[in-house]
Amino acid sequence: MTIQRRLILETLESMSSHPSAGDLYSIVNQRDPGIHLSTIYRTLRWLEGEGLISSRWFEEERRQERFDPAIPVDHHHFLCTHCKRVIEFDYPLVDEIIQQFERDSEARIESTAVVLYGLCKNCRG
Amino acid sequence: MTIQRRLILETLESMSSHPSAGDLYSIVNQRDPGIHLSTIYRTLRWLEGEGLISSRWFEEERRQERFDPAIPVDHHHFLCTHCKRVIEFDYPLVDEIIQQFERDSEARIESTAVVLYGLCKNCRG
DNA sequence: CTCGTTATTGCAAATCATTCGCAGTAAAGG
DNA sequence: CCTTTACTGCGAATGATTTGCAATAACGAG
Numbered sequence: 001m002t003i004q005r006r007l008i009l010e011t012l013e014s015m016s017s018h019p020s021a022g023d024l025y026s027i028v029n030q031r032d033p034g035i036h037l038s039t040i041y042r043t044l045r046w047l048e049g050e051g052l053i054s055s056r057w058f059e060e061e062r063r064q065e066r067f068d069p070a071i072p073v074d075h076h077h078f079l080c081t082h083c084k085r086v087i088e089f090d091y092p093l094v095d096e097i098i099q100q101f102e103r104d105s106e107a108r109i110e111s112t113a114v115v116l117y118g119l120c121k122n123c124r125g
Numbered sequence: 126m127t128i129q130r131r132l133i134l135e136t137l138e139s140m141s142s143h144p145s146a147g148d149l150y151s152i153v154n155q156r157d158p159g160i161h162l163s164t165i166y167r168t169l170r171w172l173e174g175e176g177l178i179s180s181r182w183f184e185e186e187r188r189q190e191r192f193d194p195a196i197p198v199d200h201h202h203f204l205c206t207h208c209k210r211v212i213e214f215d216y217p218l219v220d221e222i223i224q225q226f227e228r229d230s231e232a233r234i235e236s237t238a239v240v241l242y243g244l245c246k247n248c249r250g
Numbered sequence: 251c252t253c254g255t256t257a258t259t260g261c262a263a264a265t266c267a268t269t270c271g272c273a274g275t276a277a278a279g280g
Numbered sequence: 281c282c283t284t285t286a287c288t289g290c291g292a293a294t295g296a297t298t299t300g301c302a303a304t305a306a307c308g309a310g
């Protein structure tokens with residue numbers, strides 16, 4: 001555990017917005033101006049491999065990977081298309097979809113990505 | 126409507142696999158060896174704008190956009206992680222998730238991306 | 251059918267997020 | 281304090297997609 005890794009992990013954990021590597025860089029950079037973007041990437045990749053964080057791709061911002069400080073246990077996401085806020089949820093209904101699909105198709109489901117896009121409470125209206 | 130555009134659209138419509146631009150290029154290229162990859166991209170973008178096709182990003186192959194010959198009406202996807210086959214489905218359960226989330230969060234949902242990953246009937250076992 | 255205008259193509263270079271190779275530096279344990 | 285091993289900073293590479301531009305094809309008017 002190096003200073004940089006600790007700083008990156010702490011910063012990510014303090015954010016609920018599922019930042020991209022670049023977002024994280026501009027914040028971490030304020031406390032450690034010498035840090036390099038590639039260190040951010042490598043550390044995020046390492047944290048992911050250790051199972052401490054997980055990563056997401058949202059269709060809205062298809063190009064940028066976003067990082068989630070949560071352990072990669074199944075949960076799902078809402079992304080506000082206006083303020084970019086992320087809300088997590090976990091409904092048993094998703095499991096019902098999996099079961100129905102497995103019955104209908106005889107496939108075996110191993111993971112899911114359920115994302116809802118729209119306007120949050122604050123951005124409606 | 127040029128020769129190239131017609132060829133690209135016909136080719137996409139004949140495929141159920143949700144090909145990437147590169148996949149499409151290697152097939153279209155057999156019938157029109159002079160065609161350029163940028164024409165594929167531009168045409169796909171144009172078809173998308175016309176509402177004739179839609180595009181998807183799957184987390185499994187995060188880097189590559191895949192194109193769907195279907196009109197962009199709400200439907201959902203299964204991607205076989207082994208053979209890359211895509212199966213489409215449309216369950217009312219997804220609408221129930223939307224309604225439940227809208228109730229819980231007071232957000233307004235405008236679109237969804239529901240993708241299931243796993244092994245299809247043929248690739249299990 | 252021919253000409254002129256406008257849209258589309260082919261090509262090459264640019265983008266942009268992410269990754270990689272490498273040499274220098276820091277961590278960790280003895 | 282020293283040695284080994286892992287991590288960082290840096291710059292260059294990657295790879296899918298986009299863009300600028302000059303050449304070409306489509307389409308409508310005559």
